[in-house]
Amino acid sequence: MNALTSSADFQLGPNLSGKRIVVAMSGGVDSSVVAALAARSGAETIGVTLQLYDHGSAVKRAGSCCAGQDIRDARAVADRLGIMHYVFDHESRFRDSVIDHFADEYMRGRTPIPCVRCNMGVKFTDLFRLAKELGADCLATGHYVRRIEGGSGPELHRALDPARDQSYFLFATTGEQLDFLRFPLGGMPKTAVREIAQDMGLVVANKPDSQDICFVPEGDYAAVVRKIRPEADSDGPIVDMEGRELGRHKGLIHYTVGQRRGLEIGGLSEPLYVVRLDPQTQAVVVGPKRALAVSAARIVEPNWLSDVQGRQVMAKVRSLAKPVPATMDGEWLRFASDEYGVAPGQAAVLYEGDRVLGGGWIEETAGAEACLV
The missing domain is CATH 2.40.30.10 (Translation factors)
Structure with missing residues (x-):
């Protein structure tokens, strides 16, 4: 272990002997390095992985997290580090609170952010409870964000590496959760994290980063929504700001506010953008850029x-x-x-x-x- 680890601070005091750290392990390089840093700190370290998918799920893809090979990778890292590792089945909770919500939001003509919903519920709320039940002094994750002690208690700050910052996706972290959470990678560049993984011989050292939306194969949102809500392909009119029909579409799920490409409307004097989606009439409302x-x-x-x-x-x-x-x-x-x-x-x-x-x-x-x- 080299000097790069000096920026990892679990904020549990100068001597971590006798402390217990629970690490959320997704099977990726970031959470694996957090587990390695925790194990090297002298604290008792326990890895916890939430299984969020059935291993053969059609929406599972390479480069995601929390299923199949990812769980095996997390277990291999835990074995390498000599720490305990537990897997908890949260598939139904993830489906109900994240995937179904994702589909329903698209059906309402909205643009959801499932990663925030996952952090709000399955990852932080449920892991928070599990870590408390395991008697942990803190719950550590591989998110790129910083927890800084302020005059009125802990504050949430952007990661030092702007290219890796995940603070936008963690806005729903509550003050109570922030008291208990630790983010050891928030002060490190990704290159340093991979270097630590290489130095420790972790099997995930060169594993690709997980995708933002882990359950969407090849980025095809519409395919996932159709699988969950078959009625999502209902067609409807493409109308201008005055309600005049300009064309037809094959389902609101294919459009988001601000979109220009894919409208397939000919004979226009200026480019048109999606201004609004109306689930009541199944209409895609379009207009000039100024209407956005x-x-x-x-x-x-x-x-x-x-x-x-x-x-x-x-x-x-x-x-x-x-x-x-x-x-x-x-x-x-x-x-x-x-x-x-x-x-x-x-x-x-x-x-x-x-x-x-x-x-x-x-x-x-x-x-x-x-x-x-």
Whole structure:
């Protein structure tokens, strides 16, 4: 073990002998290195893996997590490290709370983020409970985010490596969970993590990173939704902002707000984008790019880690979007300038510098041209 491990801090005091750390092990390189760091710290280390799929599931794919070979990899790493390893079957819970919700959101014409739902429920809530039952002093995960002790308790911060930062997907982490959670990789670049895995001879050292949506084969969302909700392929009209029919589509599940490609409408004087999806009429509403401009978004089911009302913040409304200036006004997040591609079902996460202030789900948006999208 080299000096790279010095940045891994479980924050349990200078002497970890007599402490117990439970590590969430998905079978990937990140969580495996966390288990290795925990085992080398002197604390008693227990690896826990949640089986989220049937081993022969049609939605399982290579490069995902929590099934089949991934579980075998987690067990092999635990054996290499000489730590205990337990597997818990959470397939039905994952299906009900994540996969079915994913399909239902698409059926409602919304754009879901299943990774957040998984973290909110199966991964943090359930693992939190299991770790407590095992008498752990903390639960450690391989997420790239930092837990920093602030003046009023632990705070959630972006990872030092911006290319690996996962804070957007962890906005729903509660204060109680943050007290108990540890993120040893938040201060490391990915290259350092793989170097540690190589140095320790872990079988997963060169394993590809898992995909964002682990249960979607080849990125084909529509195929997964059709499998779960066969009625999802209902066709309908493609209409302009005035309701005039311009064409037909083969199912709302093939479209998201802001999409331009795949509309297959000819004879247009300007490019058109998906502005709204209407599940009541099965209509895809399209318009020019200016129709996508949004001045505010209503936020529901919020999780605030700090007071945000009336405060100037930076808001991230898509996982790959750059944060933009905004202010919280009651339930409404008001943007300092028009924002584009804001879709109901996505999350809005608020930041102050690198600190995560919390976030919530985008329920509806107020268009800059006074049309409610």
